[in-house]
Amino acid sequence: MLPTSPDWRTATEALLEAQRGEKTTDSFIQSSFRRQFFPIISGVYFDEVKTFANLDLETIKSELKLTKGTESRWYSGHSAPGPDKFFAVVLLMLKLDLNSIPFPGRNVMLFRSVRGQIERFSEDYCVRPSTGFNLILFRAMIHAMSHPSADKLVPGDRWTQVIREKNLTESVKRVNTGLKDDHEAYRRKGLTVFPKPPVVDPQTLSSWYSNWGIPYTLFAMGTKDANWGIEDV
Amino acid sequence: MSKFDNGPILDEATLLRMNEEFRAGAYDQLEISPVVRLDPKSDPFGMDYEWLEPSRDSTDFVELYAAVLSQPSSERRRIASAAVRRTALTGSLAGGTDDQVFQKWLGQGFVGLCHEAGPTGVELLANIRKDTEVLSERVRGILTLFRETLPKGSFTSEEEITIASAIIHALKLPQ
Numbered sequence: 001m002l003p004t005s006p007d008w009r010t011a012t013e014a015l016l017e018a019q020r021g022e023k024t025t026d027s028f029i030q031s032s033f034r035r036q037f038f039p040i041i042s043g044v045y046f047d048e049v050k051t052f053a054n055l056d057l058e059t060i061k062s063e064l065k066l067t068k069g070t071e072s073r074w075y076s077g078h079s080a081p082g083p084d085k086f087f088a089v090v091l092l093m094l095k096l097d098l099n100s101i102p103f104p105g106r107n108v109m110l111f112r113s114v115r116g117q118i119e120r121f122s123e124d125y126c127v128r129p130s131t132g133f134n135l136i137l138f139r140a141m142i143h144a145m146s147h148p149s150a151d152k153l154v155p156g157d158r159w160t161q162v163i164r165e166k167n168l169t170e171s172v173k174r175v176n177t178g179l180k181d182d183h184e185a186y187r188r189k190g191l192t193v194f195p196k197p198p199v200v201d202p203q204t205l206s207s208w209y210s211n212w213g214i215p216y217t218l219f220a221m222g223t224k225d226a227n228w229g230i231e232d233v
Numbered sequence: 234m235s236k237f238d239n240g241p242i243l244d245e246a247t248l249l250r251m252n253e254e255f256r257a258g259a260y261d262q263l264e265i266s267p268v269v270r271l272d273p274k275s276d277p278f279g280m281d282y283e284w285l286e287p288s289r290d291s292t293d294f295v296e297l298y299a300a301v302l303s304q305p306s307s308e309r310r311r312i313a314s315a316a317v318r319r320t321a322l323t324g325s326l327a328g329g330t331d332d333q334v335f336q337k338w339l340g341q342g343f344v345g346l347c348h349e350a351g352p353t354g355v356e357l358l359a360n361i362r363k364d365t366e367v368l369s370e371r372v373r374g375i376l377t378l379f380r381e382t383l384p385k386g387s388f389t390s391e392e393e394i395t396i397a398s399a400i401i402h403a404l405k406l407p408q
Contacts, residue, residue: 018235126236127236127237127239130239154242164243172260173263201255202248202251203249210242
């Protein structure tokens with residue numbers, strides 16, 4: 001599974017229980033995560049089809065006889081078009097086989113879905129939601145959470161300033177080393193698609209922790225089950 | 234509803250000071266514990282992040298579809314079904330999902346696309362095609378029916394496939 005820090009995990013589980021009454025990770029996965037993430041994946045594919053076919057929502061709405069409520073939920077971004085809408089558009093409007101649609105690579109589609117889910121968690125679970133999650137940030141969080149220093153960087157008053165400062169220093173080193181290693185690994189493989197990572201300073205990493213620590217941990221918890229599906233992509 | 238207070242983890246002055254130290258190279262010689270590389274086999278995302286690379290490959294569907302169509306017509310349904318079951322079990326279709334609804338719709342749609350022998354349930358669609366105005370509603374209705382009835386076992390797998398095949402084939406016919 002994705003690395004998680006025990007302290008971030010504790011904070012996230014406490015939040016889940018307080019907000020949703022979900023006492024276990026399993027219940028979170030079953031009752032919230034999957035119900036939300038799968039439609040998000042479907043929505044990513046739907047958007048790609050819409051773009052490919054040069055369709056506007058007005059046309060789709062008319063063709064699929066959507067209600068105003070559905071349209072409104074789509075516009076607000078709070079409810080992604082589900083699998084039925086995806087297939088309906090493909091079948092009814094494009095009248096194309098799926099293999100005729102030039103989807104981007106599955107990994108691109110998958111990351112868009114992951115990003116959508118993590119940003120949604122940020123909106124749903126954080127006081128000051130952030131937007132604009134990206135690949136570098138995701139990698140940085142994975143590196144950060146795989147080091148023990150992440151434990152003492154949960155916002156709150158559990159740890160003294162001195163301890164936080166020491167751990168943030170270590171975490172900065174860990175993240176920058178990890179991102180540099182990633183970049184080197186890509187370069188050795190002859191892949192140039194991954195841009196040179198930025199140098200992550202303490203202020204930036206601090207902001208990433210406070211804004212993305214919980215959403216990231218929620219996502220990692222949601223994907224903890226070895227058979228949930230994403231691991232074989 | 235309680236939310237997480239994602240306030241700063243250190244005060245602004247401390248962070249600015251740390252930034253200056255960082256830029257001055259104070260972290261360069263810092264030793265930290267070795268990076269633990271997870272086993273890609275057990276790590277869903279793989280620490281090499283290969284799954285995040287923009288893929289130069291085609292989609293899962295393209296690969297599966299081409300593979301199935303390369304087989305004799307009489308074998309396609311069986312092979313397509315096996316491919317769908319396999320991808321359903323591993324969750325490797327369309328980004329991976331073991332959600333029963335998404336998986337079944339996707340799988341049935343795929344099998345339908347691969348099934349060239351012609352739908353045996355085309356009568357079911359004949360009525361639907363008569364009324365194009367309500368076509369989308371009907372299709373969605375059938376899919377909803379799948380969702381609602383599948384858990385109760387109202388349809389056999391073969392019936393599900395037949396219905397999905399029928400829908401898709403009928404829609405592909407000239408209007």
